[in-house]
Amino acid sequence: MIQFILNGQPESSAAPLTVRDLLERRGLAGKRVAVERNGEIVPRARHAEVPIADGDRLEIVVAVGGG
Amino acid sequence: MNDSLVIAGKAYRSRLLVGTGKYKDFDETRAAIDASGAEIVTVAIRRTNIGQNPGEPNLLDVLPPERFTILPNTAGCYTADDAVRTLRLARELLDGHALVKLEVLGDPKSLFPNMPETLKAAETLVRDGFDVMVYCADDPIQAKMLEEIGCVAVMPLASLIGSGMGILNPWNLRLIIDNAKVPVLVDAGVGTASDAAIAMELGCDGVLMNTAIAAAGKPVLMAGAMKKAVEAGREAFLAGRMPRKFYSADPSSPTQGLIGS
Numbered sequence: 001m002i003q004f005i006l007n008g009q010p011e012s013s014a015a016p017l018t019v020r021d022l023l024e025r026r027g028l029a030g031k032r033v034a035v036e037r038n039g040e041i042v043p044r045a046r047h048a049e050v051p052i053a054d055g056d057r058l059e060i061v062v063a064v065g066g067g
Numbered sequence: 068m069n070d071s072l073v074i075a076g077k078a079y080r081s082r083l084l085v086g087t088g089k090y091k092d093f094d095e096t097r098a099a100i101d102a103s104g105a106e107i108v109t110v111a112i113r114r115t116n117i118g119q120n121p122g123e124p125n126l127l128d129v130l131p132p133e134r135f136t137i138l139p140n141t142a143g144c145y146t147a148d149d150a151v152r153t154l155r156l157a158r159e160l161l162d163g164h165a166l167v168k169l170e171v172l173g174d175p176k177s178l179f180p181n182m183p184e185t186l187k188a189a190e191t192l193v194r195d196g197f198d199v200m201v202y203c204a205d206d207p208i209q210a211k212m213l214e215e216i217g218c219v220a221v222m223p224l225a226s227l228i229g230s231g232m233g234i235l236n237p238w239n240l241r242l243i244i245d246n247a248k249v250p251v252l253v254d255a256g257v258g259t260a261s262d263a264a265i266a267m268e269l270g271c272d273g274v275l276m277n278t279a280i281a282a283a284g285k286p287v288l289m290a291g292a293m294k295k296a297v298e299a300g301r302e303a304f305l306a307g308r309m310p311r312k313f314y315s316a317d318p319s320s321p322t323q324g325l326i327g328s
Contacts, residue, residue: 007114026115032127033115034160039152041159059114061156063126065096066111066142067086067228067255067277 004056013052020047022058033060070301072273074250075166075198075219077136079106082267083297084138084252086277090286093129099280100130102290107136109168109275111143112157137161138200140168145181147171147188154192167192168222168254168275170202178228178255182209186216193217202254207242214249221247222254222275225266229278231258234265244270260289260296267300268308 003012006022019042023029035042036059042050052058071078085105090096100108108130130137139157141150154167171188173181180203192199198219203210205223213221223243226232233256234240244251250272257263257276266274274297283289 028115032125032160034112034156036152036156041155043159059156061112061160062115063110063137063139063157063160064113065087065090065126066140067088067109067275 002052002054004052004054004058006058007060017052018048019050019052019058022052023047023060026060028060031062033062035060070305072250074107074200079136080104081106081294081297082273082301083263083294084109084273084275085280085290085293086275087126087130088277089281093124093126095286096126097129099286099290100135102287102294103280104294105135107138107166109138109140109277112139112141112153112160132161132164136166137164138166138168139164141170141188143172144170145172145184147184147191150184150188151191151195154197155195158197165196166198166200166219168200168202169218180204180224182206186212189213189216189218200252205236205239205243207239207246210243210251211246214247218249220250220252220272222252224255225253225262226256228255229282230256231279231282232256233258233262234269237265237269240266240269240271257293260292263293263296264300264303267297268303270304273297 001012001014019035038057071080072082081104083103083105084107085100085103086109087096141153144150144153150169150171169188171181171184173179182204189199189201193216200220200222201213201218202222203213210221225234252273252275253266253271254275257279263274280286280290
């Protein structure tokens with residue numbers, strides 16, 4: 001069991017997963033989003049190879065209206 | 068007349084930059100931006116709403132980065148670290164895009180900039196290869212410091228963000244403009260078209276606004292008014308206004324040849 005924090009909320013997964021798997025689970029694969037893992041950017045090209053480890057802190061962001 | 072605004076080596080025809088917040092929906096956002104003629108549009112960076120309707124439209128589908136220059140901001144950041152993290156995420160989101168709007172706030176009530184944190188974040192971002200347009204206090208000394216750090220534009224407030232109070236200290240803006248070698252844009256405080264014209268008549272290189280359009284009774288109509296005001300103010304600045312003649316009237320019509328003389 002992996003436990004991690006996603007956008008400030010606790011999450012868990014029974015099976016190992018990559019950033020790409022997480023995005024797919026959330027319906028965000030292929031969308032215009034950016035991912036940060038433990039304060040470091042995970043480039044889009046590496047989503048499929050970067051694993052999520054126990055205790056990770058992840059942020060997934062989008063562009064929204066703002067000034 | 069070829070009078071483009073050049074920021075970080077790129078020329079823009081429009082000197083009006085607009086935000087994308089506070090609109091009723093994406094249709095109104097896009098209609099207002101089209102009416103404004105703006106080429107540079109700001110966006111904010113926020114967490115996805117995990118688990119909520121992944122099919123909902125994305126702002127970047129409404130404002131495609133191929134058509135508009137997207138200017139991600141750091142609105143809501145109160146530390147240099149948060150601002151830098153936000154803009155690194157923005158750069159990833161926008162495929163390596165370097166032009167950003169830095170703002171580090173000092174106080175949620177006034178949204179006045181925290182200048183020490185702003186200067187710190189600017190140094191980090193410039194070193195990291197970003198082209199930084201920076202929201203700042205209308206302080207000529209700190210505006211110059213930001214320019215010397217390498218910011219590509221300085222953007223003093225004219226009055227508080229979202230206040231619509233207009234150009235409260237034209238003399239400070241003039242001091243900043245007269246000292247600057249990079250573009251100076253008024254960011255924040257414009258309330259109506261005459262405010263935008265005044266900013267441009269002072270010699271500002273551009274104006275950035277959001278609420279003045281989005282919170283107008285008819286946002287699309289106001290967007291068109293702002294476009295004209297910025298153009299009119301720019302042309303008046305380039306033309307050079309007549310000198311002010313206090314206590315001395317001067318008729319425009321001939322004083323000779325009056326009937327009955």
